[in-house]
Amino acid sequence: GNSVTQMEGPVTLSEEAFLTINCTYTATGYPSLFWYVQYPGEGLQLLLKATKADDKGSNKGFEATYRKETTSFHLEKGSVQVSDSAVYFCALGTANNNDMRFGAGTRLTVKP
Amino acid sequence: DTGVSQDPRHKITKRGQNVTFRCDPISEHNRLYWYRQTLGQGPEFLTYFQNEAQLEKSRLLSDRFSAERPKGSFSTLEIQRTEQGDSAMYLCASSFRKSSYEQYFGPGTRLTVT
Numbered sequence: 001g002n003s004v005t006q007m008e009g010p011v012t013l014s015e016e017a018f019l020t021i022n023c024t025y026t027a028t029g030y031p032s033l034f035w036y037v038q039y040p041g042e043g044l045q046l047l048l049k050a051t052k053a054d055d056k057g058s059n060k061g062f063e064a065t066y067r068k069e070t071t072s073f074h075l076e077k078g079s080v081q082v083s084d085s086a087v088y089f090c091a092l093g094t095a096n097n098n099d100m101r102f103g104a105g106t107r108l109t110v111k112p
Numbered sequence: 113d114t115g116v117s118q119d120p121r122h123k124i125t126k127r128g129q130n131v132t133f134r135c136d137p138i139s140e141h142n143r144l145y146w147y148r149q150t151l152g153q154g155p156e157f158l159t160y161f162q163n164e165a166q167l168e169k170s171r172l173l174s175d176r177f178s179a180e181r182p183k184g185s186f187s188t189l190e191i192q193r194t195e196q197g198d199s200a201m202y203l204c205a206s207s208f209r210k211s212s213y214e215q216y217f218g219p220g221t222r223l224t225v226t
Contacts, residue, residue, distance in 0.1 A: 004154075036217075043116070043203060044155070044217040089154050093215075099145065099168070100205075100215055102154030 002027045006090045006103035013080055013110050021075040021106045023064075023090035031092040033057075033066050033073040034100070038087045047075075047088070080110045114138060116218035118204050124224045125194055132190045133221045137206030144187050145215060146179055147203040148172065155203050161187060194225045 007022040025031065032051045036044040048057030053068035062077045073090060090103040117136045125131050137144050142163050147155035158177070159169045163184040173179075176194075181187040191198055201222050205215040 034214075041219075043118075043219040044205075046214060046216065049214065091154070099147075099157030099160065099170070100155070102156075104152065105154050 002031065002092060002094060002101045004090050004092055004101050004103040006088075007106050008104070009087075009106040009108070011106060011108045013108070015082055015110055015112050016079045017110075019075070019077040019080045019084075019108065021088055021090075021108070023073045023075065023103060025071050025073065025090075025092050027071075027092055027094055029094045031094045033064070034091040034093070035062070035064055035073070035075050036089040036091060036102075038089065038105070040086070044089065080108070082110045082112050084108060085110050116204055116206055116216055118202075118218040118221050120221055121219060122222045122224075124226065127194060127196060127225055129194055130190065130192045131194060131223065132188055133202055133204075133223075134186060134188050135204030135218060136186045137204070138208075138216055139185075141206035141208050141216070142184065143207045144181055145205040145207070146187070146189050147205065149201040149203055149220070150199075158189075191223075194223075196225045199223055199225045 003026045034049045035047040037047045048059040050057040050066035056065045064075045087105045087107045089105045091100045093100045119134045145160045146158040149155045161181040176192045179189045201220045203220045204218045207215045
């Protein structure tokens with residue numbers, strides 16, 4: 001079945017450091033891929049998405065490229081800020097399933 | 113505020129009691145989803161509606177759980193005879209059919225069963 005595996009956390013970085021959170025997926029069909037962010041006490045917010053191979057999603061300095069050959073959708077940011085501290089979820093959706101499949105989440109803490 | 117709203121935000125109940133949660137989706141969205149999220153995990157799908165029709169239910173949705181969306185707008189999720197294992201965050205999301213993969217989430221209802 002469809003599933004997402006993402007890098008275990010927690011991840012702790014200093015401000016302005018480079019961020020990578022790995023995400024790989026297994027899916028039948030042609031999935032769309034997403035990164036959601038969850039700030040403390042809040043619901044999930046869509047951060048970025050990519051709907052086909054080689055698409056790059058980007059938002060707020062975060063980027064992720066849909067790599068079909070490696071079944072990956074790694075999240076990157078060149079210079080993190082304290083305000084980026086949150087839990088990040090990789091997710092996929094396909095035409096065959098009505099539900100979104102989520103990874104377990106990676107908690108990021110950015111220290112000043 | 114035109115986002116997804118959920119009520120209540122927190123609920124503490126004793127084992128064996130019934131609880132009901134409400135979700136109000138974004139007004140033009142015709143799809144509505146319920147998820148459950150436990151500590152340290154990603155959301156797990158429970159059920160989904162297209163308009164008022166409940167089209168899919170996860171195996172996670174035991175017979176103590178029931179969800180409705182009577183007029184195709186707001187939805188309710190009821191848990192009967194709550195158990196401690198039901199303690200979790202219950203998330204609601206909605207989407208517009210044409211971009212159904214892109215789901216917008218509410219803030220969640222945190223349930224604690226004592």
